[in-house]
Amino acid sequence: MKNDDKKTKARRRFLAGGLGAAALGALAQGSTAGRRADRPVWQLDPYLCSQCGRCATECVLKPSAVKCVHAYAMCGYCELCFGYFLPGARSLDESAENQTCPTGAIRRRFIEEPYFEYVIDEPLCIGCAKCVTGCNTFGNGSLFLQVRHDRCLNCNECAIAAVCPADAFVRVSASRPYIFKGENDSTSGGLS
């Protein structure tokens, strides 16, 4: 009995030592990493996104934490916006049956002849990427999706990342949590 006790104690000391060493090692690794990148958060690379629609359906939140973002500086302010109007729209006005967006989340405003501004009404946007497809295929590609960090829960494994067919989701540093279009060289991914 006593002997057993001693053995258990020795084993315990060994294990505690091992755990301690592992913790120290991990801490050392973590602290050097701390300087390079702080906490990771999820983001999607708009240059990889194939607008599959899963961002709207797979997020653990309803509506999704992914929303459409407008890079205004890239926008042509076109009267005929391909993100805003459905192909075959009857007329270029604001009636719902002409709009790409299923929730009417894009607000169109006349600026001056012949320019119109398009603004995303975020609370209405569900991240379905329909407007993104339109803008990418026919327009300047200034509409794109982003994980919005005021909503995102930063799940340990993002439920969208797990199924994104374009592998567009990446962990990015929390200090630079967005990959915007038109900010860097517009032909390469925002990550470098």
Next chain:
Amino acid sequence: MKGLLIAVVFLTLSGVATAPAAGAGRYPEPDFESGYVIPTATTPAPNAPSWEYLHLVVLAAVLAVTALLVLKVRYRAGVYILMIVSLAYFGFWRQGCICPVGSQQNVILGISDSSYTVPIFVIGFFFLPLVTAVFFGRVFCGAVCPLGAVQDVVALRPVRIPEWLEHALRMVPYVILSLMVLFVATGAGFIVCRYDPFIAFFRLSGSAFMVTVGAVFLIAGIFVARPYCRFLCPYAVLLSWGSRLSWLHATITPDECVKCRLCENACPFGAIQKPTPERIAEPRERGVKRLALLSLLLPLIVAAGMVAGWYAGTPLSRAHKTVYTAEQVYMEEAGLTDQTTLESEAFAAAGRPAADLYEDAEQVRGRFRRGGALAGAFLGVVFGMKMLSLSIYRQRDDYEINKAWCLSCARCFNYCPREQARRSGPREQDE
């Protein structure tokens, strides 16, 4: 008529559209004359990391108080209240991520993927409960883990599970642990997070499938106390290793066991071991023979595990995105299907040659086979050791806690008459 015009514009453009791949700059930047200022999109920031450190401090504090309540004060109601507080804080307020159970995967990813570095507070979440277990047993399970807590509050009519079944089902967490490591190390993702049955409940939001799974677990949990903790949780494996060697561990009785049998059915998790019946004398050499046979069998079991793991690797690899995309693309190219999937469409849009994808997929399969063999060997060792330990006779005179299985919930204390005596004051003890 205008509609027709728009349609024509779309049609002509769709021809043009394929030319510039990035789609940028088809229309020139406008020259505004009205003094319009081009706005910029907002960039709301994520939660400050200091929050995560606060959570870590709370975790450490709750662990310490639980250890005190279980080991020194021996007070179940206190443990229960603390458990509710943890459930509210870590479960419903913090909404789950990141928890120690899931953090195992981050640690593995940090080891297997050099591009990922584990943040310090994640390392803290992983190690704190384990280090605590080495000193004081699984106090994390007793009152801190929100997954455990939500099951604990619904465990109202626990039934006793036959011992053989309990032993068999308690092997499942080892399988889950192996699969978890395999999936992270091969880049297939975090399955423990993906199939966490309770997180949808904490967030009051989630996929219909996981909400259903959670509901099933909670209903089953009324009769089978803490089913996830006992028969699935992969972190429980590590915690039980720590707890087995714990420096101090919860005991049913504060001083000595009087073998009154009152606590016999107290533990809803089957963690109370009865004294062994008078030993039926077994010829010594028969025992020795059996042990020898088993130790001979052990390498065979390990080898069998390796082979099985290797062959299981290929089908398991289908859970990896690269592999299922490659299989779909292959089927389409070979004309075996005319249905495309979102994956194959995205792959086609990216314009990579299919041969690259096939090669990537083959590499992933290889990783799964090699990892599967290792996992199989590990499981072989675990099963072999289990058989050995079950066949070795150990004398037990008192009612004792099984340190590996005990969740340090302090339920059983109240059943012990010695505990009642302790409560009613030191007066009696003096006599």
